[in-house]
Amino acid sequence: MKSYREELYFNTPERRGYINITPQVQQAIDKSGVKEGLCLVNAMHITASVYINDDERGLIGDYDKWLEQLAPHAPTSQYRHNDTGEDNADAHMKRQIMGREVMVAITNGQLDFGPWEQIFYGEFDGRRKKRTLIKIIGE
Numbered sequence: 619m620k621s622y623r624e625e626l627y628f629n630t631p632e633r634r635g636y637i638n639i640t641p642q643v644q645q646a647i648d649k650s651g652v653k654e655g656l657c658l659v660n661a662m663h664i665t666a667s668v669y670i671n672d673d674e675r676g677l678i679g680d681y682d683k684w685l686e687q688l689a690p691h692a693p694t695s696q697y698r699h700n701d702t703g704e705d706n707a708d709a710h711m712k713r714q715i716m717g718r719e720v721m722v723a724i725t726n727g728q729l730d731f732g733p734w735e736q737i738f739y740g741e742f743d744g745r746r747k748k749r750t751l752i753k754i755i756g757e
Contacts, residue, residue, distance in 0.1 A: 622650030622754040625662075630744035633691070634712075636678045637739045639668075639750070643722075644729055646752045653727045655756015660719030662751050665709035665743035667716035672734040685712045685742075709743035716740050724756055 624646045626639060643659055661668045671677065689711035694700045697707030720737060723730040729737075739750055 619755060619757060620650060620652050620655070622646065622652065622752075624649070624752045626739070626750045626752065627747055628666075628739055628741060628744075628750065629747045630741045633709075633742070633744050634682060634685075635741040635744055636681070637741070638673050638736050639739050640673075640729070640736045643737050643752055647724055647727060647729065647754060650754040652724055652754050652756040655724045655754060657722045657724055657729065658719060658751070658753040659722070659737055660751050660753075661713070661739065661748070663748040665706055665713055665741075666748050666750070667713045667718065667740035667742070668720050668750060669716050669738050669740060670720050670722070670731075670735050671738065673736040673738075674734075681716075681740075685715065688712075688715065706743040712740075712742040724754070 626642055643657060647657060659668050689708040691708045694705045699707035
């Protein structure tokens with residue numbers, strides 16, 4: 619069985635951002651040489667997320683609006699976590715909702731998706747360097 623590991627790095631200019639990372643994940647699969655197996659992609663930071671959905675601008679805007687309604691950034695004083703001097707309690711909650719990781723099957727060397735599925739990196743407390751892990755196993 620083969621195993622391959624790669625990291626992607628992001629530094630979004632805004633506090634929140636959503637990046638389609640499907641091409642980078644497929645490139646990692648190509649480098650790995652795995653034709654049949656599994657691909658794990660996970661955010662390696664507690665205020666970022668990896669998730670699967672449609673790459674449609676309206677949907678991404680809807681997600682952003684919905685998440686901000688569920689866990690608004692301001693006022694930062696509403697969160698006990700921010701009593702520590704942080705201002706990112708909302709980002710932790712948004713990450714919890716959107717998830718830490720995705721696992722996708724690899725078939726014939728390709729991500730084995732359903733219709734419209736794409737892999738996204740979701741950033742909820744940006745403006746600094748963060749990383750995402752890609753781990754591929756298979757034959």
